Amino acid sequence: MSAYLRKYNIMRTIPILNIKTENQTTKTITFNDKLCSRAKPGQFIMLWIPRVDEIPLSIMNSQKGEVSVTVKAVGSATNSLNSMKKGQNIGVRGPFGNWFSTRSNKCLLIGGGVGIVPLYFLLKKIVGDDKQITFINGAKTENELLFMSSIKILCKNQTILSTTEDGSYGYKGIITESLTKILRQEKFDIIYACGPESMMRNVFDIAELYKIPLEASLERLMRCGIGLCGSCVIGQYRVCRDGPIFNSKQLRKIQDEFGFSRLDFNGKKIPI
Amino acid sequence: MSAYLRKYNIMRTIPILNIKTENQTTKTITFNDKLCSRAKPGQFIMLWIPRVDEIPLSIMNSQKGEVSVTVKAVGSATNSLNSMKKGQNIGVRGPFGNWFSTRSNKCLLIGGGVGIVPLYFLLKKIVGDDKQITFINGAKTENELLFMSSIKILCKNQTILSTTEDGSYGYKGIITESLTKILRQEKFDIIYACGPESMMRNVFDIAELYKIPLEASLERLMRCGIGLCGSCVIGQYRVCRDGPIFNSKQLRKIQDEFGFSRLDFNGKKIPI
């Protein structure tokens, strides 16, 4: 059960400090926010685009009061956000939700597409801690593999396995094949996963098979972000408040829904 | 300008812990209250008698979480309070207002009737501090002189001058005569006064004559106790918030009103 402090949920409106283009569809947006700059990897914010929308976004990085999110344009809010200019105002609430544990030693991070955002943040935080890290990232094609150059620098003594569906970079294939391959050879203390839910469901099933503890970052529709409205519910959990990170034990309790169904904007259960 | 913290003004309802009869009309009521037990001499509380009234009362003593007020029955609220039993509930807000300064060395405390309540509290706090104290108390008659036995113990190395109008105890006469007498002989660093306003006005005029700084504790009708409603206004000051203790400089600013006029319950200026 994650903490919730009133001040986190009071919206702060602040100008965009910096915008970086990651690829054709994805940008990284940086702003100043004290509360969010203390966020832990896995936590998210609610970002308001005035008179457009308010959407949940994982925190990608935070340091010295500066906070970054990485946004893939997939619809009206994300497109509108990605076309904003430096200096324009956005509203921020958060950080919300729980975070990845960082106790384990031999870690496997597996992320697909924009799902690697919180894993990248996690990587940055744990990479100096004398841990053995394997980072598996995957995307449809090379230029959708995010943060590659930073990841290479961060992981110079660690393992990176990149996968593209079209083979334009790293292994050709889907990311879970890389996972199975490596688990056949090596044992890990923990797997951290974020990405499309069907991929994460596969990761879960594989992790169960190999009996490796998993922490997966889930996504659901979010409105309140603080455990009140019910939009993000999965089983007995609220992704915003009890998650977004769920461990193997919790995932087992929601295995009928995890990877299969979610609520739409009407609160109706629909297939994923 | 005195401090005001929100929590002070949230009413606490608590049982009466103890009741002590001081004389025919006056009782001391003790209760537990953490906030008030940190009050300083001169501060007051608003005391609620459920479904009867809420009245301002000076704090008479406070120690180890226990707080006492001394109440003279003069009307419906004070009569009703003084007929309450141990264990019955009263409501308390406060402490409010400012307090007597305690920097000066050679102090004269002068109080009339139930007005000695805050002076008694002050005496208790400063008597151990290597100060030279003269305590002048006065009343109509002997048994209206409050706290005499304690005061005698507290002031065993100090001066006590008691005055009664009927001469039943100490000097016969009015209290300000004692004051003039002593000021002709001695110089003081400060005078602290509390009592009927006409008496305090006399004290003020005498203190001005002898050029001795004065701190007087004023009384006005009080409703809110926190500087909002205007019931207690005197000149530009609110007795509840800017007082109840006023120094010579402030008293000079309100000398047209001090001792002469006050607002009644209708907000109408009436003679004192």
Add this chain to the structure above:
Amino acid sequence: MKSNSLETHIAGLHLNSPTMLASGIMSYSVDFFQRIAKEGVGGIVTKSIGLESRKGFENPTIVQINNGFINAMGLPNPGIASYANEIKKAKNVLNIPLIVSVYGFSIEEYETVAKKAINYGADAVELNVSCPHVKDTGLEIGQNPEKLFRAIKKVKNNVKKPVIVKLSPNVTNITEFATIAVEAGADALTATNTIHAMAIDIESTKPILSNIFGGFSGPPIKPIILRCVYELFKTVTVPIIGSGGITNWRDAIEFMLAGASAIQIGTAIALQNTKVFNDINKGIKSYLKKKRFKNVEQIVGLSQKI
């Protein structure tokens, strides 16, 4: 049946504790109902359900101001047909009363949805005639005496289970509407829904909620809703369920002393999390014990005796 000092009765419904889940709070999923049942919730009110499904408003749908919230969800709900499964499932797995909250864009819709909800197994319906932000439902009926009367009457004539009416505080005189509701047959009243409010962001100079206006809930509105309950207790004889800013057991007691037979918890689930039901129930129990009351029903309306 074991005696339980927290037992409460509302229009024939038997509640093990007077703390209920308010409508619209985490109320899509029966799994979540089970979670709070473990915390001792006495009864559950579902999200307000209409005839058709609704997407609700765009985000932001909620904004926090101090310790209160202004929400304009826009009644997102799957519609009664889809919700049937949840009602049935709830009745299978829960052994506490399930009250389906019902709204409609017409008197007929209220009737149809209420009938269906009861047929699917609901123990009662709560008519939401007080939603402050969706046009043509809620307030448009809750603020119109004549429509209010007809809507309630129609539902009453067609369902055999208790009909609770959730009133709006956004009226000049709530007792007038309460009287109408009771005359039309309401078995109990929920007092109240949220208060019409808004927030503006001074940096962007824009209203924050996509709908501009929303309903204010949480601790800031408590003294206002408490007054509504106090006034209602003087006016009507049917049980009153308090709803507005109740966050801890002291608030709960205050509402019951004012005249509420039970209370609903909404915003406090965000502020205190799901343990709030248990915390409140425990607090009420200690209070009853300390004050030597035999049961919670003894304190209902007690503050009216002065």
Add this chain to the structure above:
Amino acid sequence: MKSNSLETHIAGLHLNSPTMLASGIMSYSVDFFQRIAKEGVGGIVTKSIGLESRKGFENPTIVQINNGFINAMGLPNPGIASYANEIKKAKNVLNIPLIVSVYGFSIEEYETVAKKAINYGADAVELNVSCPHVKDTGLEIGQNPEKLFRAIKKVKNNVKKPVIVKLSPNVTNITEFATIAVEAGADALTATNTIHAMAIDIESTKPILSNIFGGFSGPPIKPIILRCVYELFKTVTVPIIGSGGITNWRDAIEFMLAGASAIQIGTAIALQNTKVFNDINKGIKSYLKKKRFKNVEQIVGLSQKI
């Protein structure tokens, strides 16, 4: 005249700053008015004054709930005849507009008191038709469309100075009453008075205020009153003065963006002390500068453009 970005105009009154003293707050004494004049208050509204003097209710007349207050002072006031001296004195020593708040137990009383206040030198009157706790005045008129119209009209016909009408938020639709007020001749509207509320002490099981009910003020009511101002700005063309929970410059800006031409400060004097006027004025000034607005009138109602 030196240009001043905080200058505001309300129905012919010229205010050096948009922050005003709300009625009933520390408003018996001209000395106190002088004190806050030094803090930059732009205009002063007196305690509501009636034809006869009134003692008000017994204590407790005020109770704090979180950072809000519920008060039921009961309109203690010396009556217009006694207050004449203060008005005259105020006009001698103050060089900011003095607005006398007026209440009455009948339409005629409103008229008589208003006329006298203006004769004694008031720059305007504010009609308190919205006091939530004294019977037969205030709300009884403010919630009755027909009486409201006649009271305002009568005053308007008999005084040559601006007539401001202070509305109640305790109504189903505030714009309806605003429209009536404006039709009757109101030169400006104050939005709003306090909200009907109460508090119960759970230890003694009794209501705290001697009058049981009172008016809720301070930060908790801000989002509700802000909504009133926003609605009014859409409805009427006369200036609106915001009053409800304004505690800092951000609140003040929010009200002006919603449509208030000036704002009144009440409860914040307890919460922040008298420096609140200066603090707010300074904050508004910095905001205007940062956002490159020339003057405060430019931001009035700006949030309505979306």
